[in-house]
Every structure is written in structure tokens, then in C-alpha cells.
Amino acid sequence: MPWEGILGHDLIAKQFASAEAAGRIAGSYLFIGQEGVGKATFARSLIMALACQHSTDQLEACRKCVSCVQALAGTHPDIDIVQKPAERTTIPLEALIGSSDQKLRAGLCWRLLLRPQLASRKFAVLLDADHLSEEAANCLLKTLEEPPPGAVLILVGTTLERQLPTIRSRCQVIRFPQLTDTMIKEILQLEEIQNGQEIEESTLTEIARVAQGSLSKARLFLDQELASFRSRLFKMLAERPLRGVNLTRETIGIVEAAGKEPSLRRARLRLVLDLSIDFFRAKLYQMHGVRNPVDEILASTIDTWNASPEQITRCLEYSLDARTGVDRNANLGVLVDAWTAKIERA
Template identity: 35%
Template sequence: MPWHSIRGHDRVVESLRAGLNSGRFPHAFLFVGPEGIGKRYFALTLAQALLCETRAESELDPCGVCPGCLQAEAGTHPDLITAGRPEDKQELPIKVVRDLCDEFALKPARGGRKVAVVDDVDTMNDEAANAFLKTLEEPPPGAVLILIGTSPEQQLETVVSRCQVVRFEPLATDELASLLLEKGVASEPAEALKLATLADGSVGRAVGLADPDLGRYRRDLIDGLAGERGFDPGEHVKLLDAFAKQAGKEASAQRRRVRLMVWELARLFRGVLWQTAGLEPPSPDPDDRRAIARLAERLEPEDVFILADRAMEADYHLQRNIYMSLVLESLFHDLAKVINPRARG
């Protein structure tokens, strides 16, 4: 996992390397930024660099071929611990945190460092977060703990104050488009640029939106909500539920599909807000702009704020593994009350 395979975060690499060479390399990091921009991949590459057995640690650059690098990349290195929220849980369980801290306290098996990467820390409750405090205050010598979330505001202040916060920015549109072409996600520059614009700098979202079935459903969903006669919220729940199940039997795959669509709803309402303010909506799709114009004709800015907030609230509940059908029923019911002409009287 060499650094050149990671796009858009050169600034962070250079900052960490400078900190290491000046003796200011912290024992705990909190990586924050939007989902799907490569924070976890970056954390694992950093772990590989710290565990590399060939290159000087001051280079902070994994060779990729030594036993330490190969084991770190394969996830089998005895001094690399990874943890996150189980797919069937709403929160990162305190047992996961305690088990990680116990293993983290053991002496390194191969060298002088032990590295732990903990994903989904936004979902820690106070009890789980407090379980980290002793490890954060008294880390083993040479140990590095990397917590991954979306915002410092989602964490306890006692945790944030003991970590170096590293902020990751979304990828630039042109850089993301280039990456999509390199990875074969898009076959044409125009397609890559459209996906990159829709994805708001997130590789994960761009990959999801590249699914042709998802693109067709997205079009039907947006046009249905913008229809002059309004929409049936119950019917939309059934359609989205059926579309989610086409992703397979795994609940996580179904939930990812639904979250993509909820994000697209939030994007739609953001475009409507721009339109009501007399600005050009930030959408590369002419069909989207037509739907945005129709909604802007009958909605006040206050309505649009409500719609966007409601979409983001639904995404939060989906991320926390709240029962999906219940979240969707509540969301579409509330959208219909604001959007449908008959409901607005």
C-alpha cells in the first residue's frame, strides 16, 4: 500500500513525516473527514509504514515487500490491530474497545511498535469512549492508536483532547475523475467527470453511483418526487426497499444502496435551495436541473431546509443500523407532507 496509490492526501503525508522527523509524532490520532475519501486506507498505509522492516522509520514510506509490509497489507501482522463496529450493531460495543485495549497493551511481537486502527468511532457511546481513556493517557512505548470518524464534534472532548486531529478533505473533482478512469469505474472522461461531481469527492460514493441499475432508480426517484401531482410515500418505500434487496442478501449491502439514495435526496434538496436563491444548481445532469426547477417553483427556502435536514437525519439513523423500513417510512411520509401539493393545501 505505497503512498502513491493514495490520491489527494499528500499534505497529510508530508505533515506526518515532518512530525516524525522533528520528534513530535503523537501516540494517538483522530482521523476525521467525509465518508468514502480513503481515511481507513490511509490509516492502514500509515500502519504499514510504521511496521516496515526495511526502510528507515524517518522516511515513513513502506517498502511494500518486506515481511512486515506484506503481513500488514494482508491483515496478519501480529502488531497491527484493527477493529470497528460489527455490522449487526448500532454502536461500537464496549467489549470491542476493551478487547482492543488489552491486546494493545501487550509487548510488540516483531519490533518496537504496535499499531491499532479503530473505525466507526462516531458510533461509540460514552462508556466505550471512556474505556479508551487509560490507553490514551498511558499508551505502551512506541504504540500508535488511530481512531477514524467524520468529525471531532462526534467524539467526547476527553478523547479529542488526547489525540492529534488530522482532517481529510474530499478529493478534488478532476482528481477523482482521473482516479475513476484509472480504476475502470468509468470508461469515458465525461462519465468520470459526472460521477466525480455527483460524488462530492468521495470514491466510495462514486463507485456506488456508477452502478447502472442505481442510476436508473435514482432517475425514477428524483422525477417521482418532483412530479406535479405529488407522490405516494408508501409506494416509494416499497420501491426503494425492493431496489435495496437487489444488492443481495447482505444487510450491509442493502443499507449502502439506501444510504446512497438518501444522500442523493439531500443533494437534490441542496440544488433546490440554490435555485430558490437565484443561483445555478451545482448539478451536471440536465434532468436533475429540470426536477430542481419544478420543486423550486412550489417550495419556500424554509421548506427546503426541512427536507435536507430530514434526509440527513435519515442517513444518520441508517448509519446507526436503525430498522431500515421504519426509517424509510418516516422519511417519505415527512417528505410528502412538505412536497406534495395536496398536502400543502
Template identity: 30%
Template sequence: MTTDQIRGHQPILEMLQRALSRGRLPHALLFAGDAGIGKKRVALSLAQCLFCDQTSADELTSCGECASCKQMVAGTHPDLISVECPPDKAILPLSLIIGGDDHRGREGVCYEMSLRPMVGDRRIAIIDDADKMNAESANALLKTLEEPSANYLMILIASELDAILPTIRSRCQLMRFGRLSQEDVADLLIEQQLLDSAEQASQIARVSEGSLNTARQLLDENLAALRVNITRILGKHPFQPQVFSQAVMQAIDDVGGNTAAQRKTANWIIKFCADFYHQALQIAAGCNSGLESDSIRKFVAGIPGEPEDQIEIIGNLLDRMLQTEEEIARNATIALCIESLSEDLRGIQMK
């Protein structure tokens, strides 16, 4: 994994290169940004560059051929300590930081970072999901952050910066990662052979919000079928609020009684609707990208009035979807949100 394989984070790479060239790479970095945008990829790439046997430590590059590079690719480098929150846990276990009850102080990141390097001159720790540390875990990590050893580097990765304790943040160099562009997400879907159609990749990327993780979720067959059904209903004239609300509530009910799962499904539906109206708005404004479906073009053509009138109506529809997204984020009752939304969508289109 080399830096030329990284998309969308050139400013971050340039900052790291400047720090290396000046010999001022901090002992602790905090990579913050949305989930699925490549923060860990950058962390691993930086580690490989620092471990590489054939390149200078002041250059953000690696040969890809030496023993250290091959170990990094295989995930077996003995001086890399990498931990993350298990999928079935909401909090990063304290045992990953300072060891379990039976081995407290003799396992975990803090212990590993107190040892001498095994093959080179440095050790590197990557703590993914650092925002899922509780106060006990964060406080246990503080001593290691406060008393760094030479040539030791710790990289914390967080999607929710506000969840990181101020005492931790103050001891790390913060680097904020921006979202990937739609083009980057689409290209990555093709490069990683998740899709082979550029048109499909672009459609998925539009709703991904700059996250490759989100894009992968959108490849789920059930979610794809839901998107097709919801947008089909949106495209019909006249709009049928009861059909729309029933389809939405059925999709939400299908996920079961888990409130978090229901809200997640509702959010997906709102995103699908917003994307539909966003594409329609582009068509009405004459900014066709060539990727919009015929159904969306027919929907726009079915709106009466001049293009200016169509733009106003579609803009109001899009605004109403975004309002619903905010309501659901504030934990409003989903059923009431969807019922109100359905009637408002009809009202906007009847004006």
C-alpha cells in the same frame, strides 16, 4: 500499500512527514472526514511505513519487500491492532475496546496496547468508526490515551467529528481530510477495475461527492437503472409532473417500509436530478466537457429563449432540487416534498 498510491490527501501526508522528520509524531491521531475518502488507507500506509524494516522511522516511506511490509499487505502484522464497528451494529462494541464480560481487561484494544511489541519496537492501533463509540467505550479508552507508552501509536478514524467526545478529541492530534476530487474518484474506479470506461467513471464520480464508497454504491444495477429512468423523465419537453412524481414515489415504495432506506433512495434521486441540471447548466453556459449525454443537450435546446434565459431557468431548477434536498434532510414528509417539487419544476419551465 505505499503513500504514492494515495490520492487526494497530499497535505495530510506532508503533515505526517514533517512530524516524523522532527520526531514529533503524536501518540494519538484523529483522522476526520467524510466516509469513503481514504482515511483508513492513509492510516494503514502510515503504519506500514513505521513498521518497515528497511526504511528510516523519520521517513514516510516503506520498501514493500521486507517481512513487515508483506505482513501489512496481507493484513497479518502482529503489532497492528485494527477494529471497526460490525456491519450489523450501530455502536462500536465495548468488547472491542476492553474485552467481553468474560475477558474484561484481558482482550480488546486497551489490553493489546499494553503488551510489548511482538516483532519490532512499536505497536499501532487503528480504531475505525471511532465516532460510533458510546460514552462508556470512549471513557474506557481514555486511560490508554492519557498514559501512552513510548513508540505506541493510536489512530482514531471518524466520519462525524461532532460525535467524538471532547475528552477524546483533546487527547488526539486532529487531522481533517478533504473530499476526493472527481478526477481522483474516476481514476480510482478505473485503477480498482470497478469500471473500464473513462466516461462511465466520470459520470459516477460527478455524483459521488468525493467518496469512493458512494461511487461503489452507484455501480449497483438497480440504482443505475433508476438514474437512467429519472433523468429520462427530466429531459422531456414539456415536463410532466405527474409522471415524475409517480416514478419517484414508486422507486421509494419499492424499498419497503424502512423509513431510513426510503430517505436514502429519495436522496439518491435528488442527487441524480441535481447532476442532470448541473450538466445542463454547463451546456447552456457553453462549458461542455464532452461527457454530457445527447438527451441533456436536447433538453437544453428545448428551453426557449436566449442562452441567458436558459441559464436562468436551469439555475432555478437546480436551486429547487437543492431546496428539496434540504427539506428531506430536515425529515420533511417525502411524499409532500416530491409533490411540491414536481409542480414547481413544471412552473419554472413554463415561465
């Protein structure tokens, strides 16, 4: 059985179990890996196991003691989980050091200094570390450099490049690998069974392949509308001249089909932009003779697209910028219009 039911990261779990047994758990960690591989889930399970009153030699939580019950309920007095509010572009400074009238008397950094009430030490997980403003990151430096005795702080991000050098240098970096296609298929199959549904093996195989190691992407591709849009998107991107109006209409349509919930719409647009980035990157690899596994649909469309390396690079940069704009809560309609206009002119 995988550690705490989390597929793909048993080796990392063993490393933490060994460190805990030797009394060598560090004060600050930075979890790095692409979206949808289970970093946040692993971080939550890890601190619950570290706080557990009866954890096993493999550092597995009993899920029955008072500490585990409160951790599962989200009410543990010694565990803090901080993440970017949906309506904000960055993690607010007050989440770390308190509001202006309670500065340094509230927030995550202050709570870590308090004496543990239930566990033997204090724990904190800072999700969305990619979205730390420079000011907020600087407030974390002293806590990261000199964490309170026994306290454990875990930052969760996607790439080292999105973290300040001062943050990277003060944390022990743990890299999370992509999930294999087999793992993604196993998880999706189990989830569909739990939902009282069945999915064909061929469909599972196709979804796992195009998800590129990300479970969150795989879950989106369970929507047949999104799965078929992938092919249409590649064909539109390969069309010359590129018809920006058509691309805008199709993109806005697939985004709005997610419903009125802003988070669902943003998730869809992220996927569209990620697919576009895959398209431009695959073409660039092809032009430079770099081996890059692609599926039949992607291979056929990049073969028909004639563009210079400079054009491809510009399209890739525009798509990456638009992807960043989604994370910064930019207006989605304006963002799509600007993105399609730029790649049309590239």
C-alpha cells in the same frame, strides 16, 4: 507517484514523514473526512510504514520485510484494527476492554499496553469512530490521554460533530479533503481496466461529478441502474403533492435490486438518502442566495419545486434522521416507510 498509491493525500503523508523523522509522531490521531476519500486506507498504510523495518525517508513501507509481510496478511502482532461489526449498531465495549470475564485483560486498550513483539512500538486503528457508544468512548479516554510509550492510536470518523468533545480534545485532528473529479476518474479507469472492462470518458466524467469527491459513491454509480435512479429520485422529490407510495416503492425496489446481502442494501439506501439530502440542501441554498454548484438535472428539479424554508428544513432533518437510522441497523422497509411518510406530510 502518489504516496503508497493513495491519491489526494500526499500533503498529509509528508506531514507524517516529517513528524516521524523528527521523532514527533503523536500518540493519538483523529482522521476526519467524508466517506470514501481514503481515510481508512491511509491509516492502514501509515501504520504499516511506521512499523516497517526498512521504510524510506518519505515514510513508504518496503512491503518485503517480516513486519510488512505480516501487516499485509493481517497477522502483525503489534497492529490492531478494530471496527464496528456489521450486525451491531455501535462498536462493542468488549472490543476495547474485553468481555465481562476478561475485563481489562483483553481488548484494544489492554493490547496497547503489551510490549511490542516485532515492531518498535504498538499500533492501533479504530475504524467507525462515529459509532462509538458514550460508554465505549469513555473507556478510551485514559488511553487517549496517556497512551503507552511510543504507541500510536488512530481513530477514523467522518465529522468532528459525531465525536464526543472529550475524544476530540485528546486527539490531533487530521482533516482529509475530498477527492477531485480527476482523481476519481483516474481510480475508476484503472479499476475497470484491471477488471478487463472499459468505460467511456463521458460516463467517467458524469460519475465523478455526481460522486462529490467520494470514491465509494462513484463506485456505486458505476451501476447504470443507480445512475438513472438519481434523476427519477429528484423528479419524485420535486413532485407536488409528493406521492409517498411511489417514492417508497421506487426506493425499496432500488435497494432490493442490490441482492440479499444486507451491507449492499444498506449502502444503496445510504446513497438514496444522501442524494435526497443533496436535493433539499441545494434548494435551501438557492432560496437563501448561496452559490452552490449543481448539475443540470438537480438544478432543473429544484427550480420546479415550490416549498417554504420551513418545509425544506423539515425534509432535510427527516432525511438526516433516516440516514442515521441506516447506520444503526434499523429495519430498512420500516425506515423507508417512515421517511417517505414524514416528507410527504412536511
